[in-house]
Amino acid sequence: xxxxxxxxxxxxxxxxxxxxxxxxxxxxxxxxxxxxxxxxxxxxxxxxxxxxxxxxxxxxxxxxxxxxxxxxxxxxxxxxxxxxxxxxxxxxxxxxxxxxxxxxxxxxxxxxxxxxxxxxxxxxxxxxxxxxxxxxxxxxxxxxxxxxxxxxxxxxxxxxxxxxxxxxxxxxxxxxxxxxxxxxxxxxxxxxxxxxxxxxxxxxxxxxxxxxxxxxxxxxxxxxxxxxxxxxxxxxxxxxxxxxxxxxxxxxxxxxxxxxxxxxxxxxxxxxxxxxxxxxxxxxxxxxxxxxxxxxxxxxxxxxxxxxxxxxxxxxxxxxxxxxxxxxxxxxxxxxxxxxxxxxxxxxxxxxxxxxxxxxxxxxxxxxxxxxxxxxxxxxxxxxxxxxxx
Amino acid sequence: xxxxxxxxxxxxxxxxxxxxxxxxxxxxxxxxxxxxxxxxxxxxxxxxxxxxxxxxxxx
Ligand SMILES: Cc1cc2nc3c(=O)[nH]c(=O)nc-3n(C[C@H](O)[C@H](O)[C@H](O)COP(=O)(O)OP(=O)(O)OC[C@H]3O[C@@H](n4cnc5c(N)ncnc54)[C@H](O)[C@@H]3O)c2cc1C
Ligand code: SF4
Ligand code: SF4
Numbered sequence: 001x002x003x004x005x006x007x008x009x010x011x012x013x014x015x016x017x018x019x020x021x022x023x024x025x026x027x028x029x030x031x032x033x034x035x036x037x038x039x040x041x042x043x044x045x046x047x048x049x050x051x052x053x054x055x056x057x058x059x060x061x062x063x064x065x066x067x068x069x070x071x072x073x074x075x076x077x078x079x080x081x082x083x084x085x086x087x088x089x090x091x092x093x094x095x096x097x098x099x100x101x102x103x104x105x106x107x108x109x110x111x112x113x114x115x116x117x118x119x120x121x122x123x124x125x126x127x128x129x130x131x132x133x134x135x136x137x138x139x140x141x142x143x144x145x146x147x148x149x150x151x152x153x154x155x156x157x158x159x160x161x162x163x164x165x166x167x168x169x170x171x172x173x174x175x176x177x178x179x180x181x182x183x184x185x186x187x188x189x190x191x192x193x194x195x196x197x198x199x200x201x202x203x204x205x206x207x208x209x210x211x212x213x214x215x216x217x218x219x220x221x222x223x224x225x226x227x228x229x230x231x232x233x234x235x236x237x238x239x240x241x242x243x244x245x246x247x248x249x250x251x252x253x254x255x256x257x258x259x260x261x262x263x264x265x266x267x268x269x270x271x272x273x274x275x276x277x278x279x280x281x282x283x284x285x286x287x288x289x290x291x292x293x294x295x296x297x298x299x300x301x302x303x304x305x306x307x308x309x310x311x312x313x314x315x316x317x318x319x320x321x322x323x324x325x326x327x328x329x330x331x332x333x334x335x336x337x338x339x340x341x342x343x344x345x346x347x348x349x350x351x352x353x354x355x356x357x358x359x360x361x362x363x364x365x366x367x368x369x370x371x372x373x374x375x376x377x378x379x380x381x382x383x384x385x386x387x388x389x390x
Numbered sequence: 391x392x393x394x395x396x397x398x399x400x401x402x403x404x405x406x407x408x409x410x411x412x413x414x415x416x417x418x419x420x421x422x423x424x425x426x427x428x429x430x431x432x433x434x435x436x437x438x439x440x441x442x443x444x445x446x447x448x449x
């Protein structure tokens with residue numbers, strides 16, 4: 001007998017959906033979160049696709065800060081490309097209030113029957129006789145719980161993978177180093193997301209502005225440490241000083257986004273990794289909320305099947321790998337390849353591309369569509385990855 | 391002895407530095423970054439990754 005069927009480590013979107021799914025299936029689930037308040041400090045620009053989000057939760061005004069209709073992409077010489085959200089498949093439709101959103105998801109997990117404990121960290125794990133002894137520190141007290149399965153949803157700083165023999169270490173070319181300011185006193189369109197691309201703005205990444213209602217917006221940057229010459233914060237400060245000299249910073253958000261295209265396998269004996277812990281963020285957009293939720297769902301389902309079959313081996317849990325690969329694995333792989341191409345382009349090329357697409361009506365708001373349009377004009381740029389695009 | 395230190399006034403406890411450490415030499419404990427000098431090889435990966443410039447090498 002174990003204390004639990006499943007212990008989920010980390011109550012971000014990935015962990016909460018995993019816990020909710022497993023609990024709904026009738027498993028004994030413990031969801032632990034090391035922070036004392038779920039959702040803070042936020043590490044996110046909070047943009048998500050409407051359709052994808054609505055597959056998991058009913059949209060609620062309490063955690064939706066803005067609805068987005070368009071994206072404006074600016075090249076280094078600030079030529080503008082416009083994408084509009086007229087068709088389905090858009091990457092950003094809502095800007096969330098993650099502080100409230102994350103708590104809402106944790107509450108759904110607890111409503112489904114999961115036990116939730118905050119200010120409770122996983123500090124080590126050991127496998128014994130086919131089960132796991134997980135060491136936790138809860139409000140300062142160390143204890144050990146036994147479980148059949150551990151779902152590591154412990155984000156960018158994940159240790160669950162390392163403890164169970166999965167190498168999750170990111171190279172300096174596999175992470176975006178990010179800083180973001182919530183700014184007021186600045187001018188922007190409240191239904192538009194803005195992107196500034198090119199090495200001039202952000203080597204190996206981009207600068208974004210995501211509105212959070214009429215009078216505040218997330219203005220942030222991601223840079224790749226392997227090629228950046230300065231700290232992310234320095235690039236952002238320079239941009240903000242020039243672009244929004246009157247702006248006030250009312251919140252600072254800091255974080256890393258994994259952009260290696262995901263782990264090859266996210267399972268070990270008794271263990272599955274989901275979300276950022278499995279490095280499931282998109283290598284181009286940096287978006288990771290939806291993949292965290294999807295993988296959480298698949299891990300929850302697979303945990304249920306494993307408990308029914310009483311088989312917690314890596315071999316059985318490979319079912320989870322199959323599930324996430326069938327869903328978004330291909331897209332991660334494709335976008336990783338495209339991202340490597342983009343990385344090689346100089347600012348002049350970005351300017352040229354933007355000039356050729358300026359004023360064009362692009363009615364879909366997705367990386368795929370944008371790359372397709374570029375491909376039509378400059379087939380050479382993406383020639384060797386064309387099979388991935390079509 | 392050379393070692394990495396964290397400037398706690400700059401650190402935003404985001405965990406980015408933990409994800410690039412091959413040697414398991416750092417850890418984000420709740421909202422507090424720990425560095426374990428006995429495991430650290432001074433590879434500098436964390437220093438280069440920190441978005442805030444909160445990590446530095448001292449003698
Ligand atoms: C600046 C920035 C901007 C971003 N913008 C976007 C965006 O616009 N759209 C988008 O989709 N994605 C965005 N992302 C990515 C997105 O935030 C993540 O992909 C998403 O939060 C991943 O969810 P998760 O559940 O896997 O992990 P997280 O949300 O990181 O949750 C992990 C949780 O695990 C907890 N934890 C860690 N270790 C332990 C332990 N040992 N014991 C207990 N608990 C532990 C942590 O405290 C944390 O609460 C952005 C990221 C950054 C840094
Ligand atoms: S990357 Fe920098 S800001 Fe983030 S936890 Fe590490 S030292 Fe602190
Ligand atoms: S210098 Fe290298 S080994 Fe030391 S803590 Fe930083 S990343 Fe880890």
